[in-house]
Amino acid sequence: MNTSSKRYPEASGSANRVRLSAPDHELVTLVRDPAAGYTGIIAVHSTALGPAVGGTRLWRYATLDDAVADALRLSRGMSFKNALAGLPFGGGKAVIAGPAPTEPAAREALMRAHGRAIEAVGGRFVTGEDVGTTVHDMEVIASQTAHVAGRAGGVGDPSPFTARGVVLAMEAAAALRWGTADLAGRRVAIQGLGHVGMRLAELLQARGARLLVADVAAERVGRAVSELGAEAVGSAEVLAAECDILAPCALGGVLDQYSILGLRAGLVCGAANNQLADAGAGDLLHARGVAYVPDYVANAGGVISGSVDIAGWDRARMESSLAAIGDTVRAVFTLADDAAIPTWRAADQLAEQRLSAAPDQRSS
Numbered sequence: 001m002n003t004s005s006k007r008y009p010e011a012s013g014s015a016n017r018v019r020l021s022a023p024d025h026e027l028v029t030l031v032r033d034p035a036a037g038y039t040g041i042i043a044v045h046s047t048a049l050g051p052a053v054g055g056t057r058l059w060r061y062a063t064l065d066d067a068v069a070d071a072l073r074l075s076r077g078m079s080f081k082n083a084l085a086g087l088p089f090g091g092g093k094a095v096i097a098g099p100a101p102t103e104p105a106a107r108e109a110l111m112r113a114h115g116r117a118i119e120a121v122g123g124r125f126v127t128g129e130d131v132g133t134t135v136h137d138m139e140v141i142a143s144q145t146a147h148v149a150g151r152a153g154g155v156g157d158p159s160p161f162t163a164r165g166v167v168l169a170m171e172a173a174a175a176l177r178w179g180t181a182d183l184a185g186r187r188v189a190i191q192g193l194g195h196v197g198m199r200l201a202e203l204l205q206a207r208g209a210r211l212l213v214a215d216v217a218a219e220r221v222g223r224a225v226s227e228l229g230a231e232a233v234g235s236a237e238v239l240a241a242e243c244d245i246l247a248p249c250a251l252g253g254v255l256d257q258y259s260i261l262g263l264r265a266g267l268v269c270g271a272a273n274n275q276l277a278d279a280g281a282g283d284l285l286h287a288r289g290v291a292y293v294p295d296y297v298a299n300a301g302g303v304i305s306g307s308v309d310i311a312g313w314d315r316a317r318m319e320s321s322l323a324a325i326g327d328t329v330r331a332v333f334t335l336a337d338d339a340a341i342p343t344w345r346a347a348d349q350l351a352e353q354r355l356s357a358a359p360d361q362r363s364s
């Protein structure tokens, strides 16, 4: 790995803990613990609405610059997601530069080092699971810091809540698009039958939707076909499937200038983070008349479930916040209509308004 960080100059710090300067971010620290094989980045985009909440991603990046860029992009996204979900959380993200150790003891040492790095941020950042990390990792991190959610014994796996939120978003958007929230008979193409996608498929099947499903893991497709009566579609074909609704639930960046030209869905609403390859893709969707529920609006159910562990909310309050995802979709689509702008821009505008209206709790 390239250990320089050219785009984000080191502003201050010691050899193993450096503060990076990044525009728009309150705090970005790069921490190394050579004995534990640890290089981590903790990015706090905003604490205007509360402690910055965001998962810890463990990923093998080509360069350290890539890891920093990912942390910055994801932490900003968490600020917007948390603000629009009405949560008392700011936005942050942690990234551990992989590869992940294969030895359990080495992995635990890595997670302990990460826990110490989070503890040093002094409660301004609270983490949870993300790509590449597990509930067990959170337990290990918790041996070093209290600023961690998603531990065993808490609300647990956020994925079922994420899937429920996607359904609520889909129903709200369907009502705006077709005049009815009823998904019975709608053809919904799901890309990715993982933790969220499979649960989403079950919820949609229970509502009478007709499912088209794709996954690179053939056994998951087989399960959806045999248990849910879904129709299998190739992973390469799913984005262009003949359907009413496309639900990307696998990878980011799937909506680009090329895939959008092939879309036959009238509505896109799924769980995957960062579905738009770039801003131009969001504008092209709009120009083509495809209704798009911004990903961070549709997939907020997971972080909303974290409010029980992190903010001490009771289940009823958490459930009403989950139910409000439909209201957020309506607010975003109404602003987009009124201002004649794409929905992704409307969502960003609403989130920025909420962030700038919050009392400034930031410290440097």
Ligand code: NAI
Pocket (backbone or CB within 6 Å): 131, 158, 159, 160, 162, 191, 192, 193, 194, 195, 196, 197, 214, 215, 216, 217, 220, 235, 249, 250, 251, 252, 271, 272, 273, 299, 300, 302, 303
């Ligand atoms: P997962 O890793 O459990 O599932 C992803 C699925 O996509 C896997 O079954 C995988 O085989 C499949 N897949 C990978 N590449 C594919 C391809 N090219 N074509 C078709 N299928 C492919 O992940 P999970 O937790 O279900 O999350 C799905 C997406 O939703 C991710 O983008 C994640 O960041 C996002 N998300 C998840 C949340 C959660 O609560 N789990 C919360 C918010 C966002």
